[in-house]
Amino acid sequence: MESCLKGRVGEVLLPGDVFRLARTETTISLSDPEPDPLRTQKVVCGPGLRRDGDHVVVSCKSGVLKHKQPNMYWVDSQQRRYVPAKGESVIGIITAKSGDVFKVDVGGSEQASLSYLAFEGATKRNRPNVQVGDLVYAQLIIANKDMEPELVCIDSSGRANGMGVFGAGGLLFKVSLGLVRRLLTPQNEIVKGLEKLFPCELVLGMNGRVWVRAATVQKTLIVANLLESSENMTAQQRPILFKRVADGNLQIKKEGGRERDMESE
């Protein structure tokens, strides 16, 4: 039944494309003890695809159709605007404190709310020390089209696991959502190259925000510029630039010169 989807993997889809999945018999016969393997086969439609009524999948973003075994399909698209999705980890900026919730800007159409109890070790007595303007790394637990998204800074067992307030002495910048996803894929080349350079720290939010910190301001800027420029670099250009940074060619030059150098890459 998913053959029509499978046939278009790797092709470009446009909003409004419809897949009519061949309809198998929908009534379950009670006499047949073993269900037909064809019928029980489910299709998971990821971002960009959605179910519309009865067995029809319509794509609502333009991009390339991707497939993962056994039955996952999604549209890989290039965008900068974040649409909150449940379960994703994002970098938010606290914009307001109101009663027992914080309002957090996550880059979506609406501000998310973050309860003051959703921090590790927080109780009604013991409020977390969060100020307006702080950065938080948090996970979305509610993300609906028609509702205010909701964040938490703890996992299901109540531990922070790297979430919560962070961001002293680092640099926050915004990249495209596609680049963040590329950086987060296992065994990514950009991250591997960065790993070999010098001690640094990264926080990647699925909402396109990236926060970096290294020993000095200059090194922090180098990492930030490397990440930003690797967005539009080919696999051949990237190692050359990384090697130049590793050799210290960029650091010797003056600040302005370095900037120009990076852009000319």
Next chain:
Amino acid sequence: MAHDAKLSKNLLRMKFMQRGLDAETKKQLEEEEKRIISDEHWYLDLPELKAKENNIVEEQSFVPCEDLKYGRMSFKGFNPDVEKLMVRMINDVTDEEMAIRYESLVDSMKKKYAKKRKGSAIDKDVNQNVKATIKKIFLKPQD
């Protein structure tokens, strides 16, 4: 005179009147009560709902699609806490590991309890030629 007088239905329906009633009147009353109850129930006149099998599952996030990692990283020991976290996030306990771990736990707990209860299953069936264990008794300190 007394036989001709008819008691009202409502009176007959009362609890204390039930004993003296004959079977037929009782039945009649019950039926009537049932009818009243079913009349008072109301329902929506809708066609029967049919459950359809849904073969499409929606997923909003990219994370399960592309097997994305956790978004905190640290390199070359810049932030040791985060590096520990990275290792933990990668080497998460799989179901198989959990099962093996739990299996051994069950085993060791069994042994523990077996030891506590003297003459238990383990001592008998694991090593049958065990020497008679010396019973521990309180030894009076010599002074």
